[in-house]
Amino acid sequence: MRLHLITVGEPKLKYAQAGWDEYEKRLRRYHKLTVSRVGGKTQAAESEAVLRAAGKAPLVLLDPRGEQWTSEGLSAWLDAQALGGTGELAFAIGGPEGHTEELRAQAARLWSLGALTLPHDLAMVVLTEALYRASTISAGEPYHRG
Template identity: 35%
Template sequence: MRVHICAVGRLRKGSERDLIDDYLSRFEKTGRGLGLTLGGVIEVEDRKGGGMGAEADLLRRAIPQGAATWVLDERGETPTSPDFADAIARLRDQGRGDLALVIGGADGLDPALRSEADKAISLGRMVWPHMLARVMLSEQLYRAASILAGSPYHRV
């Protein structure tokens, strides 16, 4: 199953980009034998200032056709890392070809896009800057693959 991160905003070179690249590289290596690959990181940017609605339209176009869609949203469920890994494995085992993980911009996600998603997940009860959310999501993808592989990376 290909995992895609669809996010608002362009990430420049720097420490966040380095962390994301590192975790996604680890995810790619660990996930390959588990049937999980990185479909890519798709960045969208509303240059016309249309707000959340315009960002939602760009994100919809970035989501692969037929993909399971999970949005990151502070109102979503807060799974444990093992629960997150299990949910990914269930999609894979059901034969889903793609999973799109969607991160909104600074103002969050358009409510209509949020309601269209298959699942809403939260990285915790605090609100995180969307660029840091990418880092945390990338780490959780690597952690999920490690859990599914039986690696000692995740400790309880």
Template identity: 30%
Template structure:
């Protein structure tokens, strides 16, 4: 099963980028991975919030394409333990899913049309996380999910 991470913008802090690259490398031992970073509009006083969300949303929807399972991250989504998340990923694999995409929004979150394509809205935390940290946390949890599935010692 191929895993695609779709995110608005790029990771800015080098320390987070380095840690992210490490977890992505680890995930690639278990599954093919793609990273798609769509252009962010940024929080601008010149453009209304809804316009920013709409433009970024259009880019995300174009990147997602058709036919995959889509998980959208939001603080209002369903939460899971690491063990439950591992079972969730394993379930997708057992269903024969070819692609799963995880979507991380930008400064204002995600447009309603992106939520409309979601098969699951997932919360990493009830708190709002910075974009870069949300991505790192997601990568770590995906890696952890694979180690749990295989009974490897990373997850105690």
């Protein structure tokens, strides 16, 4: 399956860039991966840029209002999307103000990484690690030990 990771901006902190780079590299063993870094001067402009970047792919927004998954649940959901013929999924992390209501309304799914508020850079690392972990579960590999 193709995964499109969309972020508002780049990781700024060294640890986050290193984590992003590591898990992005690992994810490429399982999926065709596209990364888009978008920007905008306002929350609305950022949301418009995210929507443009996603194109026709179903959009999954990382958002505190979203559903929380276990690693096994995310793996099963990704597998179901692939079996259902979804060729590409777009995952988007918004800017400091989050996503607009208009963008949320157009999303295929809202996904919450948990009840904690995470810094933007850390959320980027958690997203890529979670997708990698789910991919190893689907492949029956030993990375995940629950």
